[in-house]
Amino acid sequence: MEQTPSASDRMTGAAGIGTGPMYATRAFRTLRRLPTVPVPLPGESLFSWVDHLAHTYEVDRGRMMRALGLEPKGAHAGQLARYTDLIDRPDLELLQHATGLDLARLEQMSLMGARIHHVESGNDETPWAPGKVWAFCPQCLKPPARWPSWWYESWAVLCPVHRCYTASFCPDCGSPFTPATLRGDAPGLCPGFVGPSRPASKLPSGRRRRCARPLWKIETPSVTDPVVREVHRILSSHLMVGAPFHPSATRQWYDDFRTLRFLLGVPRPVRVRSFSSLDCTLQQRHCGEQVDKTVREGGTQWHSSASGFLHPWRVTDRGIRDKTRDPVAVAAEIHVIGTVLASDDVESTIQKVFDVPYPRDLASSGDHGLPRYLLRASASLDHLLQTVLSLSSADELRERRALMASLRMQRTSTVKQDRQ
Numbered sequence: 088m089e090q091t092p093s094a095s096d097r098m099t100g101a102a103g104i105g106t107g108p109m110y111a112t113r114a115f116r117t118l119r120r121l122p123t124v125p126v127p128l129p130g131e132s133l134f135s136w137v138d139h140l141a142h143t144y145e146v147d148r149g150r151m152m153r154a155l156g157l158e159p160k161g162a163h164a165g166q167l168a169r170y171t172d173l174i175d176r177p178d179l180e181l182l183q184h185a186t187g188l189d190l191a192r193l194e195q196m197s198l199m200g201a202r203i204h205h206v207e208s209g210n211d212e213t214p215w216a217p218g219k220v221w222a223f224c225p226q227c228l229k230p231p232a233r234w235p236s237w238w239y240e241s242w243a244v245l246c247p248v249h250r251c252y253t254a255s256f257c258p259d260c261g262s263p264f265t266p267a268t269l270r271g272d273a274p275g276l277c278p279g280f281v282g283p284s285r286p287a288s289k290l291p292s293g294r295r296r297r298c299a300r301p302l303w304k305i306e307t308p309s310v311t312d313p314v315v316r317e318v319h320r321i322l323s324s325h326l327m328v329g330a331p332f333h334p335s336a337t338r339q340w341y342d343d344f345r346t347l348r349f350l351l352g353v354p355r356p357v358r359v360r361s362f363s364s365l366d367c368t369l370q371q372r373h374c375g376e377q378v379d380k381t382v383r384e385g386g387t388q389w390h391s392s393a394s395g396f397l398h399p400w401r402v403t404d405r406g407i408r409d410k411t412r413d414p415v416a417v418a419a420e421i422h423v424i425g426t427v428l429a430s431d432d433v434e435s436t437i438q439k440v441f442d443v444p445y446p447r448d449l450a451s452s453g454d455h456g457l458p459r460y461l462l463r464a465s466a467s468l469d470h471l472l473q474t475v476l477s478l479s480s481a482d483e484l485r486e487r488r489a490l491m492a493s494l495r496m497q498r499t500s501t502v503k504q505d506r507q
């Protein structure tokens with residue numbers, strides 16, 4: 088097995104973490120090349136890959152991280168989750184030194200690395216908010232598991248391998264799935280704690296008992312909705328690192344998709360009046376005519392959102408109500424958007440599907456202008472946009488779209504002149 092850095096070198100490295108040639112030089116001296124390195128799977132997350140290396144070398148996660156130059160300060164999981172969000176160049180170089188893999192391949196395993204890929208492919212408008220709850224496919228988490236970084240994305244509603252919905256929290260203890268809490272010594276088991284109101288919530292030592300439910304045994308329904316499957320396929324082609332498709336064919340579709348998603352997600356969104364999916368799981372999420380609907384199921388409360396879908400809320404140990412990420416509710420919205428965009432007459436489908444309870448003034452709610460994809464949306468969405476936005480926001484949109492169109496025309500004529 089590889090040597091790990093000495094305590095004094097670790098301290099030196101920690102003092103200058105991520106900066107300066109001294110840190111890099113000293114850390115390099117203590118790192119040795121690993122004899123064998125499993126290559127990352129396409130789209131694999133850094134967290135998953137490091138755990139896989141630890142499994143391969145039969146060492147704990149902390150020791151593996153040190154052998155890779157990724158100094159774990161405090162809890163291993165939290166630190167590895169931070170590296171999975173964003174890994175600096177000096178740390179990437181240490182990883183490269185220890186593994187022999189190229190920098191780009193290593194960087195793509197982090198969320199920021201995937202984001203750079205989005206920027207390069209023109210899809211740079213995904214909100215950057217690392218550290219949130221991830222979705223996961225239970226069946227894919229069966230140890231020894233290797234799992235992808237796209238589970239972080241908000242559209243990660245299904246697993247294309249197992250054709251089931253993803254989950255985002257443990258149904259037993261309600262703990263959200265977040266890499267920062269995943270235990271290295273109990274792979275695949277829920278790291279959450281049993282709630283204080285449950286019997287035997289404490290160990291004889293007085294410490295809190297872990298839930299430890301095998302996450303891979305959580306059952307999630309099959310995805311039977313063809314629209315959701317197709318939309319997921321297209322989104323994957325745009326946003327998965329190393330995706331096999333070229334996105335230009337669906338670029339307009341993708342701008343329209345994001346525009347409708349924006350309108351469903353803003354604080355005072357359009358409301359879905361009519362929901363046509365035959366998928367029972369999705370049907371259960373639509374509130375129908377009922378504006379304020381609340382359902383209790385076990386330890387989870389379901390409340391209607393302003394867009395017309397039920398979302399799970401959980402009450403935390405401290406009694407705080409917390410809206411939980413829910414892949415199925417997102418899938419229901421994706422069904423609506425996909426259906427609208429695939430229809431022969433988009434405008435009349437919009438009339439049938441959406442209600443617009445109140446126009447929205449983007450400026451007054453602190454938005455910094457309109458997202459660029461709104462400006463590129465198809466003409467078939469114009470009427471909806473004009474209805475949803477308040478007068479001043481609609482004017483702003485019209486002016487900026489006109490400006491963008493004239494810039495596009497100027498660019499086209501310049502290219503033609505250059506060719507002549």
Ligand SMILES: [Zn+2]
Pocket residue numbers: 224225226227246247248249250
């Ligand atoms: Zn799966």
Ligand SMILES: [Zn+2]
Pocket residue numbers: 257258259260261262277278279280298299300
């Ligand atoms: Zn649990």
